[in-house]
Amino acid sequence: MQLKFVNTTRSSFFATLRQRVDAHFKEQGLSPHANGPMWIKAGLFLGGYLLLYGLILSNQFGPWTMLALAAGLGALAAFIGFNVSHDALHGAFSSHSWVNKLLGDTFYLLGANPYVWKITHNMVHHTYTNIPGHDEDIEIAPGLIRVDTDEPLRPWQRYQHWYAFALYSLASLSWVFRKDYLKFFKRQIGQHDNSVHPRKQYFMLFISKAAYYFFFLLLPYLVLDLAWWQILTGFLAIHLVEGLILGLVFQLAHVVEGTAFPVPIEGVGIQEAWAVHQLRTTANFAPRSAVAAFFCGGLNRQIEHHLFPKVCHIHYPALTEIVKQTAHDFNLPYLENPSFASALHSHYRLLKKLGRPSEVSAS
Template identity: 85%
Template structure:
């Protein structure tokens, strides 16, 4: 069904919070884009990634040391995705489009395609957050993980709170070898018409994938004094680490206790404003943790990100109080888990609850 948001209560929440956030930047004469601290952080993650890759290819270390560096490389890839690619692909890193495009290309370092990501994430996920049948980001592993109460139940989902975390490890491997191709050639994503793409993007999809496979599978085999199966183990372990970090952080923002998965009303859609919908479907975690803010690229403050995706995440700590206060002023929910581990526990409990319902239905 075609879906639209209808502000039936005539809420002025979004206009008010936007005015207050705009006022914060104007009063301090601040840009909403990256500051020096953001550039330093981007340099740290990009530099760390390139350093680890160079050290591995130097062939100066033993297999176990190279394996440990492959683990670090997977972690740095995920952190580049959070801290550099994500902001740039939203146009939040710089006021200059070419800078955002250049830094957005860092997404290729993850083995992922930025063009496909902008469609599935920027357009679809950010518009239709947590709406079954529209937001495909909540289709974590169809048939294996159940987060939609209207989804057909399967008996094995009673164990999903255990095996889900193992499946998250496969997220980036799926991205590299399957997901980008599948999404690119899918005719429709939610209600977004995905049937046509610029010719250049067909070339970019296959060319950049081939380059990635060469630099991370072929070249290591050619230059390192290890066998093909050792190269493969390092590649897989790198992506298992990358996938686990990516999978966990994304799930903790939308699939935890308290977040809703609204079903559109036939012929009406969602009977509330888009911004209020974001508050009901999104949660923060570890909002007072400087460590989480540094490594997660502001994704621990997803509420602020979903309301203001074009503001660089380096500013989220400053505007969090404004958004939270405004939500309370309008008697609206503001969901947050105090720590990373409390968010994981909440995610675990929700999966267990939904799995238990599947267990009861299958009995």
């Protein structure tokens, strides 16, 4: 289905919002890109990652300490993804494209491919957010986790609110060994024609994956006094921690109570403006938490990110009040959960509801 957003109400919400946000940056004399604190934060996460990797390869610690370092490395990989790679791949980190390209390539440290991410996330997810059949980011584990009410309900999904969290921890392993290859060679992603790629990207996909397997599997096996199964255990620790953090943060932004999963009508599309659609399908969590803002890279303020993806997340706290007030002025929803725990509970309740036949019609 060819999908279009039709602003049937002729809402001027986004035009008004952009004027207010532009005025904020102009009045404050600020660039929408990274500032000093943002560069410091990026340096801390990247430096911490390299430090832990070096400590592991130093072979100076016992197996349990090495396992703890591996888990910490997985957490730092996720935080690099949120705070450095994500902004850079959206072109938000710097006004210089080469800087964004360089920092966007830190995505390789997660074992993931930045080129594939820009297609599936930047182009498809950000345009067709939460639309079944178009936004593949909400296809968490097809056949296992149900978030689309039009999807057939399977008996085991009655328990999805329990086993979903274990599946989230596998997200990073899927990226490393399966997802990037699958998406790269898939001919169609949503409405995007994915059948043709630059020749360079074929090379980069396979070379970068081979390099990751070398540095995180083969090299540790060659230099560490550990058995092969201990190397694999450490590798799993990295990715189970990384995957759980990535999976939870992304789900709490779009798959919670109150967010919509609109089904487009053939030949009609979505009968509202794109920006209004973003408000209905996206939610913030812990918006007043400095800890969440520091570690989640602004993804706890997902509404602001979806409306202004080319603005560095370091500026989202200031934009929050502008967006919220403008949404209020136009009588539009502004969804937020006050804490990480409340968002997690909301996500749990929604999964439980969508896994039970008696609740399907109410979802």
